[in-house]
Amino acid sequence: MTNRTTQVMDAIRRKIAERALLAGERVPSIRILAAKMGVSPSTVVEAYDRLVADGVIRSRPGAGFYVADRAAFTSLRPPATDLERSVDPLWVSRQSLDAAPGVSKPGCGWMPPDWMPQAAIRRALRQISRSDNALLVDYGRSRGGQDLRHLLARQCAEEGLPVDPDMVLLTGSGSQTLDLICRLLLRPGDTVLVDDPCYFNFQALLRVLGVRIVSVPFTRDGPDLAAFAKALEIHRPRLYLTNSALHNPTGATLSAQTAHRLLLLAAEWNLTIVEDDTFAALEPDLSPRLAILDGLQRVIRIGSFSKTLSAAARCGYVIARPELVEALTDLQVATNFGGPSPITAEIVRITLADGSYRKHIAATRTRLARARRDASERLDRLGIVPWLMPRGGFYLWCQLPEGKDAQIVAKAALERGVVVAPGNVFSAAGTAGDFMRLNVSQVASPVFEHLAEILRTSG
Amino acid sequence: MTNRTTQVMDAIRRKIAERALLAGERVPSIRILAAKMGVSPSTVVEAYDRLVADGVIRSRPGAGFYVADRAAFTSLRPPATDLERSVDPLWVSRQSLDAAPGVSKPGCGWMPPDWMPQAAIRRALRQISRSDNALLVDYGRSRGGQDLRHLLARQCAEEGLPVDPDMVLLTGSGSQTLDLICRLLLRPGDTVLVDDPCYFNFQALLRVLGVRIVSVPFTRDGPDLAAFAKALEIHRPRLYLTNSALHNPTGATLSAQTAHRLLLLAAEWNLTIVEDDTFAALEPDLSPRLAILDGLQRVIRIGSFSKTLSAAARCGYVIARPELVEALTDLQVATNFGGPSPITAEIVRITLADGSYRKHIAATRTRLARARRDASERLDRLGIVPWLMPRGGFYLWCQLPEGKDAQIVAKAALERGVVVAPGNVFSAAGTAGDFMRLNVSQVASPVFEHLAEILRTSG
Numbered sequence: 001m002t003n004r005t006t007q008v009m010d011a012i013r014r015k016i017a018e019r020a021l022l023a024g025e026r027v028p029s030i031r032i033l034a035a036k037m038g039v040s041p042s043t044v045v046e047a048y049d050r051l052v053a054d055g056v057i058r059s060r061p062g063a064g065f066y067v068a069d070r071a072a073f074t075s076l077r078p079p080a081t082d083l084e085r086s087v088d089p090l091w092v093s094r095q096s097l098d099a100a101p102g103v104s105k106p107g108c109g110w111m112p113p114d115w116m117p118q119a120a121i122r123r124a125l126r127q128i129s130r131s132d133n134a135l136l137v138d139y140g141r142s143r144g145g146q147d148l149r150h151l152l153a154r155q156c157a158e159e160g161l162p163v164d165p166d167m168v169l170l171t172g173s174g175s176q177t178l179d180l181i182c183r184l185l186l187r188p189g190d191t192v193l194v195d196d197p198c199y200f201n202f203q204a205l206l207r208v209l210g211v212r213i214v215s216v217p218f219t220r221d222g223p224d225l226a227a228f229a230k231a232l233e234i235h236r237p238r239l240y241l242t243n244s245a246l247h248n249p250t251g252a253t254l255s256a257q258t259a260h261r262l263l264l265l266a267a268e269w270n271l272t273i274v275e276d277d278t279f280a281a282l283e284p285d286l287s288p289r290l291a292i293l294d295g296l297q298r299v300i301r302i303g304s305f306s307k308t309l310s311a312a313a314r315c316g317y318v319i320a321r322p323e324l325v326e327a328l329t330d331l332q333v334a335t336n337f338g339g340p341s342p343i344t345a346e347i348v349r350i351t352l353a354d355g356s357y358r359k360h361i362a363a364t365r366t367r368l369a370r371a372r373r374d375a376s377e378r379l380d381r382l383g384i385v386p387w388l389m390p391r392g393g394f395y396l397w398c399q400l401p402e403g404k405d406a407q408i409v410a411k412a413a414l415e416r417g418v419v420v421a422p423g424n425v426f427s428a429a430g431t432a433g434d435f436m437r438l439n440v441s442q443v444a445s446p447v448f449e450h451l452a453e454i455l456r457t458s459g
Numbered sequence: 460m461t462n463r464t465t466q467v468m469d470a471i472r473r474k475i476a477e478r479a480l481l482a483g484e485r486v487p488s489i490r491i492l493a494a495k496m497g498v499s500p501s502t503v504v505e506a507y508d509r510l511v512a513d514g515v516i517r518s519r520p521g522a523g524f525y526v527a528d529r530a531a532f533t534s535l536r537p538p539a540t541d542l543e544r545s546v547d548p549l550w551v552s553r554q555s556l557d558a559a560p561g562v563s564k565p566g567c568g569w570m571p572p573d574w575m576p577q578a579a580i581r582r583a584l585r586q587i588s589r590s591d592n593a594l595l596v597d598y599g600r601s602r603g604g605q606d607l608r609h610l611l612a613r614q615c616a617e618e619g620l621p622v623d624p625d626m627v628l629l630t631g632s633g634s635q636t637l638d639l640i641c642r643l644l645l646r647p648g649d650t651v652l653v654d655d656p657c658y659f660n661f662q663a664l665l666r667v668l669g670v671r672i673v674s675v676p677f678t679r680d681g682p683d684l685a686a687f688a689k690a691l692e693i694h695r696p697r698l699y700l701t702n703s704a705l706h707n708p709t710g711a712t713l714s715a716q717t718a719h720r721l722l723l724l725a726a727e728w729n730l731t732i733v734e735d736d737t738f739a740a741l742e743p744d745l746s747p748r749l750a751i752l753d754g755l756q757r758v759i760r761i762g763s764f765s766k767t768l769s770a771a772a773r774c775g776y777v778i779a780r781p782e783l784v785e786a787l788t789d790l791q792v793a794t795n796f797g798g799p800s801p802i803t804a805e806i807v808r809i810t811l812a813d814g815s816y817r818k819h820i821a822a823t824r825t826r827l828a829r830a831r832r833d834a835s836e837r838l839d840r841l842g843i844v845p846w847l848m849p850r851g852g853f854y855l856w857c858q859l860p861e862g863k864d865a866q867i868v869a870k871a872a873l874e875r876g877v878v879v880a881p882g883n884v885f886s887a888a889g890t891a892g893d894f895m896r897l898n899v900s901q902v903a904s905p906v907f908e909h910l911a912e913i914l915r916t917s918g
Contacts, residue, residue: 097600097797138569344803
């Protein structure tokens with residue numbers, strides 16, 4: 001089968017997967033598709049014959065080809081092996097989540113198990129095993145347990161952001177929080193601003209929601225304000241998603257001046273901002289926050305405990321104006337009949353209240369500072385240069401030696417059992433082809449050796 | 460303030476909440492709105508003045524009124540007290556979830572804590588507290604833990620439905636499973652068939668998704684087939700959602716003949732069916748299932764453990780064709796970065812494998828059979844008649860005495876600290892105004908006395 005035949009087949013399958021062609025609908029005529037794709041009619045004939053054989057389309061003699069009854073079902077996603085699958089935002093997530101035990105994951109977004117506070121979690125589990133029947137089996141309240149909501153409200157107050165516990169909603173996870181907010185505030189076709197680069201799953205989620213993604217170059221102080229202002233004027237976005245503290249993937253810190261000017265622009269253009277505070281616990285000290293400056297007027301604060309406490313007991317939160325929290329609560333009941341599992345929220349609450357947790361986090365910050373320094377030294381020898389040295393967290397946003405392509409490096413690395421996060425999965429504009437995000441807590445011994453070898457032979 | 464002024468204010472607030480009016484947009488002129496709503500211009504003037512005072516709209520002298528910058532935010536949902544809030548599907552959910560400790564909940568969809576297998580859950584928690592670090596802190600695999608997926612695949616095989624573990628995806632909850640499927644297969648404007656009556660949260664979720672809901676009358680054997688066929692012909696729905704075993708709210712059982720004819724109709728009209736098996740464990744023996752008859756060709760099986768194991772350790776599942784499972788996995792990663800919390804999925808796995816669990820379920824079935832009989836006797840004395848006597852489960856779908864309105868009963872009950880589920884929250888066609896769903900496990904002492912008093916004085 002020729003490459004072109006495959007292209008035609010893929011184009012039809014994609015249209016069906018995207019529901020541009022529905023079951024029973026006629027597919028383009030051979031002549032029209034051949035002209036459109038710049039291939040010969042015989043190529044299209046071969047492609048259609050094969051699609052008929054695969055049960056994707058049916059031929060009605062004299063009347064053309066039609067999408068088979070269940071093709072919308074069977075063609076939802078073409079089967080792909082790990083290596084064939086295109087390197088998109090979901091690629092890194094799936095490769096990292098489903099990595100076999102021996103695989104190294106310097107591309108993943110979490111720390112190894114022995115860096116996490118498992119002793120405190122074990123204690124929490126034992127404590128829960130002795131608690132009330134209701135906690136063990138009931139759905140819990142629609143906004144989540146009061147004690148954890150009060151604890152989060154107190155933390156906000158300590159940071160200079162006084163909030164009522166009614167402004168705190170517990171959610172199933174950080175990702176789910178963002179999904180709920182977007183489903184409430186956005187409609188397909190709306191525009192959302194993100195940083196370039198930004199956390200890749202922001203993009204995966206926004207694509208699911210059918211919104212337009214516009215990205216603004218990110219500087220060492222936050223978004224490029226001139227580009228940001230221009231994007232507001234041209235695209236009139238409804239939302240801006242960002243991490244202010246330990247920005248993912250760059251590790252940059254928002255400056256006070258940028259924060260202030262950003263909020264002025266947001267007010268001028270009636271922009272709502274979602275500030276994702278997921279990595280906050282790993283900061284050495286509190287850096288400027290949009291939510292705090294703004295007093296939650298037009299900023300929504302979200303976060304989770306998956307990066308610093310446990311990703312096996314998922315629980316997110318949103319802190320926002322009461323009427324927004326009320327609407328999000330209804331939406332979470334409709335889509336999930338509640339928020340986090342009460343048992344996981346209780347694991348989080350007990351661990352946060354456990355004195356050992358603060359000590360563990362302090363020790364982890366020190367450990368990460370050392371790991372960042374060590375990794376950047378080893379990267380330096382490979383000609384890989386961190387864009388900046390972050391104040392905290394586990395990411396280094398690194399530029400590869402000149403002429404190297406991070407996507408090729410990522411594919412070569414996967415063949416060697418190393419999951420790498422290539423730059424362009426973070427860049428909506430596709431301008432980070434020579435960057436990669438490196439997790440300094442996940443670079444056990446053979447990772448740098450593999451990278452050295454890959455850079456020598458390919459990439 | 461007059462009633463009419465309030466109506467005008469509400470109409471504008473609603474338009475903003477529904478995004479029919481966006482921030483900065485001009486609101487209708489006083490004259491036009493007055494004509495449209497059949498009120499005097501002075502009423503609209505008063506309403507607009509008050510909306511200006513509330514910060515919802517702004518006046519530009521000589522140029523009319525405009526939606527205030529942040530009104531889209533502040534007006535998302537008008538604040539409402541519990542008693543004021545309209546009795547819609549979400550009303551019952553929120554009232555049940557957020558009921559104060561002393562409140563009785565015969566309208567809720569779960570059993571009291573002491574009916575649940577808490578001893579087994581305590582054992583599971585202790586066992587997990589001693590397990591691997593990775594289980595305690597890692598995200599886990601994108602499809603969920605293999606052991607639980609294999610266990611569910613084996614259960615299917617025992618029921619006569621051979622499935623590969625790759626056809627099993629673990630999800631955050633039963634509701635989330637349905638949400639994922641709908642987001643994958645539906646687009647706004649698509650039509651979905653539901654039973655009339657059906658589980659009320661189906662409707663809440665479908666409304667969030669912006670799809671058209673068409674309901675088909677439910678008989679004691681399943682949906683009314685003539686009405687079902689007609690609905691297929693007229694509305695061309697993409698999906699049909701149902702519970703075959705212990706139908707919610709009626710407790711009815713699908714007959715083999717109805718199941719078979721339903722599948723023939725589905726094939727003829729290219730309909731996909733989602734069969735929600737949430738209550739299956741409470742059946743005395745296996746009744747006909749669409750998924751089993753069909754072999755998962757066009758049926759998707761979903762379920763959860765919240766009703767029989769624990770709602771505090773939430774975990775749902777979907778069993779479907781591999782390509783659908785693959786697409787749902789991607790969607791779940793994009794929207795939730797994975798499925799259930801690994802710790803909660805492990806609680807489910809350990810409990811299902813615990814010998815005591817089967818015994819507990821068997822005992823619960825007996826206990827429920829007795830509770831159904833006792834409740835129907837007490838209802839009988841009140842002139843309330845179950846539509847049928849279910850083979851299992853905790854619901855009785857009951858008709859109130861002639862002339863009584865379940866919504867009025869529900870509001871009166873709430874004032875007395877009793878949460879009741881009025882019939883029309885289950886009926887998309889609004890034909891169940893004199894029905895209510897009663898949970899026989901939640902009718903501790905004062906419930907019947909309150910109902911008697913309410914039926915005597917109001918309703």
